[in-house]
Amino acid sequence: MLQNIFKEKKKEKKNIVLFLSVLILFGLTLTGCGWFSEGILNVFDPKAAIRVNFTEIDITEGEGTIDLEIYSINQVEFIGEGFSYKYYNNGVLIPDLSKTVGMAFYVAPSSTPGTSGDITEIENLPLYYQEVLDHVKKNPMITEITCTISLIGTDGAGHGIIKSVTFDLPAVQPGIDFEPPSAVINVTPGTAGNAPFTVQFDASASTDDRGIASYSWNFGDGTTGSGVMPSAHTYTTCGSYVVKLTVTDYWNNKGYAVVVINVGETGGPNVIINVTPGTTGVAPFTVYFDASNTTFETECGVGTATYSWNFGDGTTGTGVTISHEYAVPGTYIVILSVTDSDGNIGYGSVTIKVNTSGVPSEIILQAIPAIVNVGGGTSQIIATVKDSTGDPVPNGTVVTFITTFGTLSSYTETTSNGIATTQLTLSSEGSATVTAISGSVSKSVIVTCPPTSTP
Numbered sequence: 001m002l003q004n005i006f007k008e009k010k011k012e013k014k015n016i017v018l019f020l021s022v023l024i025l026f027g028l029t030l031t032g033c034g035w036f037s038e039g040i041l042n043v044f045d046p047k048a049a050i051r052v053n054f055t056e057i058d059i060t061e062g063e064g065t066i067d068l069e070i071y072s073i074n075q076v077e078f079i080g081e082g083f084s085y086k087y088y089n090n091g092v093l094i095p096d097l098s099k100t101v102g103m104a105f106y107v108a109p110s111s112t113p114g115t116s117g118d119i120t121e122i123e124n125l126p127l128y129y130q131e132v133l134d135h136v137k138k139n140p141m142i143t144e145i146t147c148t149i150s151l152i153g154t155d156g157a158g159h160g161i162i163k164s165v166t167f168d169l170p171a172v173q174p175g176i177d178f179e180p181p182s183a184v185i186n187v188t189p190g191t192a193g194n195a196p197f198t199v200q201f202d203a204s205a206s207t208d209d210r211g212i213a214s215y216s217w218n219f220g221d222g223t224t225g226s227g228v229m230p231s232a233h234t235y236t237t238c239g240s241y242v243v244k245l246t247v248t249d250y251w252n253n254k255g256y257a258v259v260v261i262n263v264g265e266t267g268g269p270n271v272i273i274n275v276t277p278g279t280t281g282v283a284p285f286t287v288y289f290d291a292s293n294t295t296f297e298t299e300c301g302v303g304t305a306t307y308s309w310n311f312g313d314g315t316t317g318t319g320v321t322i323s324h325e326y327a328v329p330g331t332y333i334v335i336l337s338v339t340d341s342d343g344n345i346g347y348g349s350v351t352i353k354v355n356t357s358g359v360p361s362e363i364i365l366q367a368i369p370a371i372v373n374v375g376g377g378t379s380q381i382i383a384t385v386k387d388s389t390g391d392p393v394p395n396g397t398v399v400t401f402i403t404t405f406g407t408l409s410s411y412t413e414t415t416s417n418g419i420a421t422t423q424l425t426l427s428s429e430g431s432a433t434v435t436a437i438s439g440s441v442s443k444s445v446i447v448t449c450p451p452t453s454t455p
Helices: 002-038 130-138
Strands: 050-058 065-072 078-089 099-107 120-126 145-155 160-172 186-188 197-202 212-218 224-226 233-235 239-249 254-263 274-276 280-282 285-290 306-310 316-318 321-326 330-339 345-355 362-368 377-386 398-403 412-414 419-426 430-438 441-449
Touching: 050 145, 050 160, 050 430, 065 078, 065 099, 065 160, 078 160, 099 120, 130 145, 130 160, 160 398, 197 254, 239 345, 254 330, 254 345, 280 285, 285 345, 316 321, 362 430, 362 441, 377 398, 377 430, 377 441, 398 419, 412 419, 419 430, 419 441
Parallel strands: 280 345
Antiparallel strands: 050 065, 065 120, 078 099, 078 145, 145 160, 186 197, 197 233, 212 224, 212 239, 239 254, 274 285, 285 321, 306 316, 306 330, 330 345, 362 377, 377 419, 398 412, 398 430, 430 441
16 A cells, blocks of 8 residues: 555656656747746747847948848747947947937747747948047047947837847947148238238138148248138238148148248249159159249349259259159158249249058958858958058058958957968858958958758
């Protein structure tokens, strides 16, 4: 009798264990592979298990967009309501730029728990809006703004869901400003008049893509001024005056412009300078100057004219034609003064810009191999960075790598002999777009992991 009772109790325990095992397996089937993160209560009140992949990213300046694939891996539908945006500068949230953008979309439930349902595609989702660009323009010292984007919505069971799409993704990258401003001088009423001659100078047409910090004037008669439109200036003595405007941006890059003011009843020679091969080159840069087209007023007579050159780098020269080599990068204002036999002087000027070799101008990006092994593998990503002359950039030039899928061994590398490398690992079927960025140039390459064949 007691032995039978003991057997019945033991049988009841086995039945309880079997019931709990079935219950757990049912929960795993219902919630998919994410059951640990969803919690055991999801068995009784399941939430939509949403997955998001971004398939393509475009960080072209002024047009940053991202393409998404959204799907469910359990049998609960999802109704998307929009996306929330948060922006950061050096990891610090910019509260004024946070926003939510409404966008209705539908994600169908999976037909089989634990597998992917129908994919909902969202193309050209903006990474930023106009207010982000306006913020960068108002804050010219910003070098990068990153964004965190999350989708928001409600699933078929009424649960509110927020799902991260991107985290700390570079959205706007103005970088360090190396470009000088463009300085422009407008003169009212003109550049020639009789003494006393009052002139209004105006630099409001000057431009810089990150903003101008200051305007500095040298009026050519020993006096100076400041501001975009300084007080009207009066020349009381006859002569020719070279007026120089220096425009400085917030990164201390400088742009220059000059204009010659001729005061008196008779102006000096009309100086014309021709430059070969041009006004822009890479150091060392040899320029040939030619003033043979300079003209003179016939009533003054030419006699023996003298040509005096100031090359803007501390050196000078004489002659109608002359060559000069600029060994150091920079912006140089060349001034030629021509004096006729009566002592009348005319001035001409030209700006020579000498660039530094080694600034990134082109990236050649390779993936070896471009198709990894079935089921997963690695690909070597090789970025070759060249400057405008086609030579490798200097060692230590920073290259940033990003990928839309998989994992990179390093996201930032420096060049050696113009080459920077990283390694992409793909552990499942899919395609990754890997992008290399250096300075203002970028290049992308696609790496694919083929699907596993089914028998």
